[in-house]
Amino acid sequence: MEPLVQKIEDSLHKGFIDQHKHVSAQFKPKLLTNRAQENVLSTLLQELKTCKTFTFSVAFITEGGLATLKTMLYDLRKKGVKGRILTSTFLNFNQPKMFKELLKLENVEVRLTGVKGFHSKGYIFEHDDYYSLIVGSSNLTDHALKANYEWNLFLTSLENGEVIQHFTNQFEEAWKEGTILNEQWILDYQENYVVTPFIQNNATKIIEVNTEYLANPLSDSLSIKPNKMQIEALQQLKALRATGAKKGLIISATGTGKTFLSAFDVRNFQPKKMLFIVHREQILKKAMADYRKILGGNEEDYGILSGHSKDIHARYLFATIQTLSSEQYLQQFDPKEFDYILIDEVHRAGAKSYEKIFNHFQPQFLLGMTATPERTDDYNIFERFDYNVAYEIRLQSALEEEMLCPFHYFGVIDYEQNGVLIDEVTTLQKLISDERVEHIIDKITYYGFSGEKVHGLMFCSSKEEAYKLSSALNKKGFKTCALTGDHSQDEREEAIKRLETGDLQYILTVDIFNEGIDIPFINQIAMLRQTQSSIIFIQQLGRGLRKHASKEYVTIIDFIGNYKNNYLIPIALSGDQSMNKDNVRRKMVNTNYLQGISTIHFEEIAKRRIFESINHTNLSTLKILRDAYTELKNRLGKIPSMNDFMQNHSLDPEVISDYAGNYYRFLLKMKEEILALSAYEQQVLTMLSHEFLNGKRIHEIVLIESLLQQQSIFKEAYIQRLQDLGTYVDDKTLQSVERIFSLAFHSTNDRKKYGLKPIILFGQNSYQFNAEIQLSLSNHYFKSFVEDIVICAKCKNAQYDQTRPLTLYKKYSRRDVCRLLNWEHDDSSTIYGYRIKHQTVPIFVTYHKKEEVNASVDYGDELIAPDVFHWYTRSKLTLESKEVKAILAVKDTHTTIHMFTKKDDGEGFDFYYLGEANVMENSPKQETMYDKNNKEISVVTMNMVLEQPVQYDIYHYLVEE
Incomplete structure (x- = not known):
């Protein structure tokens, strides 16, 4: 049976007969619901990217739905790939403007079906030797492709499959009778177009406003309710004031209703007099109108202090910083005149004009609001507000809460x-x-x-x-x-x-x-x-x-x-x-x-x-790192830990460690005056940071954590802790852990860098730090650095599969692989493209090699399918070479092949892990290639079949030039 036929047959067996059958994921039937990581849109884009032609039969289409495909359709047009879309005027859902957008798609032919009650939702993709199909509930709308709860079935079929034939025949029948979309048809449709109640009701649901921005200012203020974000922020502001705090900072993305939020808080606070400060006069009237919607009251309660207006006696005063900070007006106000003062766009508060305001007024509560508190002018806005961040919502969170208008970025x-x-x-x-x-x-x-x-x-x-x-x-x-x-x-x-x-x-x-x-x-x-x-x-x-x-x-x-x-x-x-x-x-x-x-x-x-x-680009220059460090230190009001960087979504601790060796040395580079650590203590921190901060194996992290809690631990207790975590435990892995801590695994240079002596001593049945480290751990300052490393490493380890040494699509260096495959020594310097050792064969491929490499030895390693890697051995080998025979006999010797690749050398030393692989039957061949002098060199090529097809986004990233 042909390989493709076998794969599709096996996939159908898994999908419709036995879910436990192990098959390639590429052709596996699946349900697309928009509730998993893979939504309908991502699958649709994947199929478009690899197809020869495409056919859509969809009743309803929106401009937003088309927008999600426009970039892909543009790229397909440049490649000469064309498609067809069959749609309808059913229920007058499809708007005239949408049809105009369809006409922009030069590589897509569009027809209108006359089939009564046309309500189909199907997407067919023709590939080189098979078809794929998405059929179910999703129309071509952005909500249906990405957000709504949908049921769509993804299937793969060969051309002679009855189901795909049935679909294509139905489509062709409707297509032949369809009307070709053109400008005149759109003009006629637009002239007679009437929005049905069904569409009007749905449009109303789509367009939601955070609060009633268009409400009558004189209406009952209590009819305007705070949204979810505002409710949470108001609760936190109340809790902040309950602690006795006099200041608070709101960090809220543009468009999330900061002005309304502040008005709600003023209503809760009920000040005798309030001052709202902005930096531009044009904002004042809008802010005052919004406040009237929330606070109500008489018109004379509200006033503006600006270049054009001087209502200084108003209960609710809205002022520009330029006018208010002038001595002529500032001195007219008693320092305690306003119970509540708000400053909009408060990240500007480093200016002298704002400093005058801070020095003059003494409100019961001061609220600052900004979307971007990060500053590059050395002004610490967080310090100004006593480090009281009452509430924060950034762009991604605001989009998730549907507080902002969605966007399509191109x-x-x-x-x-x-x-x-x-x-x-x-x-x-x-x-x-x-x-x-x-x-x-x-x-x-x-x-x-x-x-x-x-x-x-x-x-x-x-x-x-x-x-x-x-x-x-x-x-x-x-x-x-x-x-x-x-x-x-x-x-x-x-x-x-x-x-x-x-x-x-x-x-x-x-x-x-x-x-x-x-x-x-x-x-x-x-x-x-x-x-x-x-x-x-x-x-x-x-x-x-x-x-x-x-x-x-x-x-x-x-x-x-x-x-x-x-x-x-x-x-x-x-x-x-x-x-x-x-x-x-x-x-x-x-x-x-x-x-x-x-x-x-x-x-x-x-x-x-x-x-x-x-x-x-060097993303870890001293300036970049110092700016990020200063920003976080300003926010926290203290020297941050590495875990603080992680919790505040700032610098990756690995970036810090790679730059300075360890966090202690990083703080020295930041010119911090900190307690001294001995040279050996610094070497230990470097070792722990370099080896374990990445969190790629939990075993060493658990042992360090255990020894921080107690002076020694029995081996059985250590094993039990690992088992409780659900990770794998075996003798080879335990021996590997011991060799890492004894420094036996490491190269001579690394042993010198790490202080030459074992970090952890291993008795017959117990583990403990060496005596010098135990003494150092009595110093809380040194211990805090070690604890910080453990916390960060555990957090990073959560991204990895605990049940096996290597996790699909995570990145590993050759050195990582030596450690995680339990090799006795760090042989990374001699692995080059691959190495056969300890019943493992890690293969490392740089997908796009430098031109000088291609010129000297013409290797053609490439993914010829998502689950098939065409691979070259080292040059000057034949099918009779001992090394080649060992690779071909991996099944007999119970040896495992692991495939790793990176796009090019610009990615550094780490490779994506593509999983385990097996040699395809009858694929090994002895071939000839030529060096830069045009001299013939023998080489063996073979196809490596991956256990799982490469995840589509990584696959396309690797193969594209």
């Missing part, structure tokens, strides 16, 4: 001319060239927007680019204006009004809209500049995240050039501040970490540019 390639891509030094002339302008228009048109009219912001790299690009777009028929810091407040407000009414389609700016302005109707943002920092990136993205009745989502189009800072994009989107390159890469490999219907997509070339930036 990382697109910027304009390229003659192989040269836009970069930091590109001249203004090229930035505003006709070709680049056309490129920008193509992208903003293709990726579109939610709603009837575009209300867009474009962030440019300079004022000159903003002005001249606006002029160029206007010549192309767009309605835009440039708005910079040179414009007055009135001019800015007028431009925003024109953008809302549709008189303008886009405002082009540099950075004046990064924060402190409310434009909830924005439905498209184009980023035409390099990412300067993750803070600014989120500030600019946040301009579109406020909910508004005119949109269901916001489109973010990020034009990615050849910028050094491209590595910041996945950091900003994910919120991962670990500075661990592998973490950053994984956020690019798998972007399915956002909750709800928000999605992240990168065009292939743009994705490649970001990976290049990650590879070529």
